[in-house]
Structures are given as structure tokens and as C-alpha cells.
Amino acid sequence: MRIARRRGMSLVELLLALSLGAMLMLAASAVLLAASGSYAGQSAGARLDDNGRYALDTIARAVRQTAYVNWDSSAAPLFQADHDSANIAGLDAHGLGKNSEGISQPLADAMHGSDVLALRYDGAGANEGGDGSILNCAGFGVGAAQSEAQRGWSIFYVAQGADGDGELRCKYRGANGWGADAIIRGVDGFQVLYGLDTDTPPDGVANQYVNATLLDAADAALLLAGETAAERQRDLHRRTHWKRIAGVRVALLLHGETGAAAKFEDMGPAQFDLFGKDYTQTSGANDPGVHILRTAFPAAQQGRRRHVVQTSILLRNGPG
Numbered sequence: 001m002r003i004a005r006r007r008g009m010s011l012v013e014l015l016l017a018l019s020l021g022a023m024l025m026l027a028a029s030a031v032l033l034a035a036s037g038s039y040a041g042q043s044a045g046a047r048l049d050d051n052g053r054y055a056l057d058t059i060a061r062a063v064r065q066t067a068y069v070n071w072d073s074s075a076a077p078l079f080q081a082d083h084d085s086a087n088i089a090g091l092d093a094h095g096l097g098k099n100s101e102g103i104s105q106p107l108a109d110a111m112h113g114s115d116v117l118a119l120r121y122d123g124a125g126a127n128e129g130g131d132g133s134i135l136n137c138a139g140f141g142v143g144a145a146q147s148e149a150q151r152g153w154s155i156f157y158v159a160q161g162a163d164g165d166g167e168l169r170c171k172y173r174g175a176n177g178w179g180a181d182a183i184i185r186g187v188d189g190f191q192v193l194y195g196l197d198t199d200t201p202p203d204g205v206a207n208q209y210v211n212a213t214l215l216d217a218a219d220a221a222l223l224l225a226g227e228t229a230a231e232r233q234r235d236l237h238r239r240t241h242w243k244r245i246a247g248v249r250v251a252l253l254l255h256g257e258t259g260a261a262a263k264f265e266d267m268g269p270a271q272f273d274l275f276g277k278d279y280t281q282t283s284g285a286n287d288p289g290v291h292i293l294r295t296a297f298p299a300a301q302q303g304r305r306r307h308v309v310q311t312s313i314l315l316r317n318g319p320g
Contacts, residue, residue, distance in 0.1 A: 052307065055183055055252055058137060062137050065119070066119045085148065089212075090192055092213045093115065095158070096116060096171060098178070111189065113191075116192075116212075121151060122145045123152050134152065137156065137171075138172045138179075153173050156168060156183075158187050165185055167186075187255075189251075189289055190251075190253075193250075194215060197244045202246075211286075219241055247315060250311060251275055253308050254307050256304050275310065
């Protein structure tokens, strides 16, 4: 009777098997890492898109609410006086203090030349918080205005958070004074253009989009009537170009979170044109902040994913 010899793996066979196993493990790891990186990139992009949509929706609601008048309320005037101040105002390349009065004390420094957009409106409801139908940009109710000065405020501007990261803020007047809350974080720039209706009489359609500086310059060129400063101020309110604004165009430059660096090809261009290259070429020299170089950011942040979002909004109640 013959006994069959049992033979194990040779050293060569063992090494070959280990090598093949290691190669399979490396290939599987590479696929897993690629899938994980793709998922992280898509998630970072989705967060940027969500932040952009939320910010634009919040601004759009406030713009469309500008000059709102509650026709069913006897407490609010049906029509504003022609010498009342405009319901929309703005500043180019300025910041704001959180607790200062409106936009009356702008700060000279602004993150990458960011703008300020200020909107006024009459509220609804008898008490200070109103009936909940009219909200400011922070989501608080605003009661019906008994005078021009009591109109509600929704002010948008960019400031640095506690960690130095930029955030779009909503400034408002509450029961205990002025305050400001962050709407979204990760904001590098905020720009605003105003649709000016140049027709006489105004037809409610914007003929050109200009920045706040040009509107203020046009107002400064007006020959105002009146013997006193108060009379001239009333005449300015009657004739101001800010009452000819029929629409608003806004743009935001957003960046992703730390550690969510994009692939090189997904980082975006070397220069971000918030209103497009044509506007940058024609007006960029006189409108700081509408184009931002990637090299303007700290070296540690230059690899972040960045995205420009913009929208145009018509004033629901027309110029005024």
C-alpha cells in the first residue's frame, strides 16, 4: 500500500500569493479612497450650493418686501410721503458695527471690498412684534409703522466671525436696540448692483445697473431747493435716485470648510468675477470687490473650493 505524500506550498508560491493579495488590497484601498474623496467633494459642493441658495432666498424675500404697505391696516399709511427717505440704500466697500444705528456709522474696512444692502418696509399688526406676517431678515416680526422712522430694517453686510472666517450678517432693530445675526458662514465677498430706472416718468423697469457710489454721486450733483438744511434734505428725499431703483442684483463668493479641499481642477479660476468678466472689464476699476484674486486669500485657504452665486430681484412695489 502506497501512502500519498502531502506537500505544502513552496516559499515561492507563498510569496506570490502574498504579493497578489497585497496588490488586491492596494487596488481596493485606492478605489475606496477615490470613492470617499469623490463623496467628500460632492458633499462640500452641495453644502456650498445650499448655503448660496439660502442666502439668496433670504435676501430676495427682504428685497421683495421693500416698500411693503399693508392696505388692510388703518395704522399704516397707504402711501408714503414724497419727502420720506427711500426704502432702499447701500454702501460700497464698507462694513458695519453690530449695534450702531442703521448704516449711519459705516466702517472703512470691508472684507474684500464687500458692500452693504439696507432695506426699509412698513410692518403689519398693532404691537411691536406685529402679527407675524411681516418679518425682518432675522425672522422677527415687525409691527405697523406709525411714522417714517418706525419702518422696519433688514440690512445685509459681511463681517468676520470669532474665528476670523467671513459671514453674511443680517442687521435689524429689535425691541432692545440694534443687533446682527449670521445668516451663513464661509463668505469671501458680497456685491450689490442697483437697477436704475432712468425713464421720465419712471416705468418700473431698470435701464442700467450701477453701484451705490454712482447713485450717491448722482444725488450729490442735484441742485436742491430750500433755504434751510432741513428743506434741502426733504427735497433730496423727493428727488433722490435711490427712489428710482426697480431691481437689485446681488452676488456672493463662498468658500468650503477647512479640510474640504477640492481637486486642483475644482478650485475655480485664479480670479473670481462676481458679476462676470464683462462688468469687471468695464467697471471693475471703480467698483472694488467685484473681482477677487485667489492670491488675495491666506496661503492656507487658497486651496479651498470656492463658488460664486448671484441673482437679480425685481422690487415688487416698484421704485420708491
